[in-house]
Amino acid sequence: MLLHPDKEAKAVLEYLCEQSGKLYNMGVYFARQTFFKTSKLLTGKFDLIYEQSVGKSKIAQSLPSTPAQQTLLSVAEAFKSYKRLRQAWFKGQLPNKPKPPNYLKGSRLFKVAYPNSGGQKPKLVDGQLQFSLGLTVKRWFGIDSFRLPAPSHLDMAKVKEWTILPKNGVFYLEASYEIPKQETFVGIDDQALAIDLGTADNLAACVDTLGNSFLIDARAMKAFNQYWNKQVSTRKEGKPQGYWDTFLDRVTRKRNHRIRDGINKAARLIINHCLKYGISTIVLGWNEGFKDNANMGRLNNQKFVQIPLGKLKDRLQQLCEVYGIHLEVTEEAYTSKASYLDGDSLPKFGEKPDGWKASGRRVKRGLYRSGNGAIVNADLNGSANILRKVARKLGIDLNRLSRRCLATVARVRLWQLPQPALSAESPCL
Template sequence: MYGCQQTLISHNNELKAILKYVCAEANKLSNCGLYYARQMYFKAGKIVNKFDLHKQLNKNPHFGALQSQTAQQALTTIAESFKSFLGLLKAYRNGTIADCPKLPNYRKKGLTLVTYPSQAVKLIDHQLRFPLGSKVKTWFGLDAFYLPMPSNLDYKSVREFRILPRGGCFYVEFVYKLESVSSDVNPDFALGIDPGLNNWLTCVSNVGTSFIVDGKHLKSLNQFYNKQISTIKENKPQGFWSNKLASITEKRNRQMRDAVNKAARKVLTHCLNNKIGTLVFGWNKGQKDSSNMGRVNNQKFVSVPTAKLKDRIAQLCEQYGIKFVETEESYTSKASFVDGDFLPIFGEKPEGWKSSGKRTKRGLFRTFADWHINADCNGASNIIRKVATTLGLDLSGVSRGALSTPLRLRIWS
């Protein structure tokens, strides 16, 4: 497993010019590699490998403008994208995937990611030395640029350094090897997660605990962002973009990444504190693409990065030895967990199927026994029940208190 730490580069005008030049040359080299690879595919029906690209383009002026290993990495990425295209094309012909893949296309004029392998970067007096190409030294008299090394990382553990241009800023990414953490957890203890909007994550366990990760603040940030974008773009031509729009978007994206990391950590901490060894996440593939909740609600729902949060939780589970299970969540909100209603799969609902309980008003679910419980907690419990038989989970520990009064956790509290 590998982790990635992203650090914003505080740069002066000289360093910014160097970073822009390096990322622009990498973008041009990528397009040169794409041209050669596309022509080989069109005219010879051949998918090029990375060695062909390295051999054909090592005399290219854009290749010489970059450090040799960095230039090779840019071309290797092109070869890997064509290899992935071939694999997807076979899967499409076999009927494994529904959409026909497209051949990798040229990049737009601008900047792109630059990758330095660890052996190309040296640590000198707590500063990382990033070498430049031989032609840059000849043209401009520069052989390297320097960036500070973060104090929380071990230089020897870093496998790769990346210069990432985004939103008018530059970031340096440190890719490092993650060590697995030994955790005292029990696989019979399970936590069910029901994703939503105001209640971003509703979590119920079979050890009598429950909590909700609040999503109202996150929704508010997205609403304000959309309002700002709409105001600035008003009466502007289609496709209008500016530095201010880029700055606003970058700030919003940082907030979303921060929310994802903090919410995932809250879930993991709860699992470790209660020795929960199985995590069941309810997820319907393509649910955002096919959402039909109206224009306003669709905008709110689609802009919240729940899929990234799911992936982040899965990564943490793998690192800490917690079993992560993803299951479809059809009818989990309608069926009554307390009454043990049958849970159909989407598209396979039996004729005449009816829930024993009913959602009486927003956020409240009434069971057949006239219990009033939290509607999202009912859904989260049913998500565990979807896989309980397969995983051999005992759900007798799901208490009435956990279903009725979940603890609300706020991300930025």
């Protein structure tokens, strides 16, 4: 929830987030120095809280004790994640060596979290949430609490934690709560849906083993992103390097909200399709680092690199866990070059046999011609090949995935209301 605090409340929020940022950086410094000098990673729940800051640091004392502990727990979580990545790198599961968590940069504001339990949990007073500031702040400034609007649509008893989040020049109030348990989803074991992400005009190209196919349109999302780049470029023209102001904060917030809304809508549409047709498996084509060193021209790079496909992947994973759908992530080497209808072999990246050649080829943007001259949608051809990559491993039946569903396309526009049914719009394109 976006906050609109008055002058006094804004000053309190800025103070809390500044102190939280200082404490976070101090915790990172202590953990980094410990690691560099002793090779010990402080990942335990109380490593930083009791070994370093609380009770010894003026910065820790300048925050209420509970939010101060949550900030240091965030440092411990960052180093715990680094430890897992480091172990994966040692095992050869990551191509690049991870780096230890670094310090906050820019405004150096950090989130302030209040668990909805314990002595400093927020209280509902006159329809507003009252947050404690602790004894030290009361002694220094003469105030012991502040209030923020309470969301009217939430059951306060179910909220696990309240978080004040500084972002793009404003403050948000986030509520963390448990998702109600969903009904057990029972899908068809040998049915799956494949997703090819991030094509030129499409956010996702989807094909399932029941013979359904659809494209999630990305042109509106990419237009929003392009307009944002134009606004930033125009505003910063003639200004010194690193220039930023409240206007740029505002347009960046608007752009981020639109992109996030599009990602959530796309993930929900895919999951709803699986629930409707009883599909128990989603196969996602994904190559790690596929955006690195992208060389598609300035405009195409802007469209491709700045759309957060990783967030769509993460959102799908979250929803799959909620509904009990299996998400299979597979590499997608040569899926866009090979012909599904001709059954071309699909080697892994770097393992292409000498003399390998696809039976078909792209004839223009969005169209693929197979070896027998059949014209199909190029993105759906790639999505169907992603299914072939794992068909034997997962026991997937591909008998109903034919030329018809690769040539007749339903295009879904995310911001077109009401949401259109998945019906054929035009052949191939």
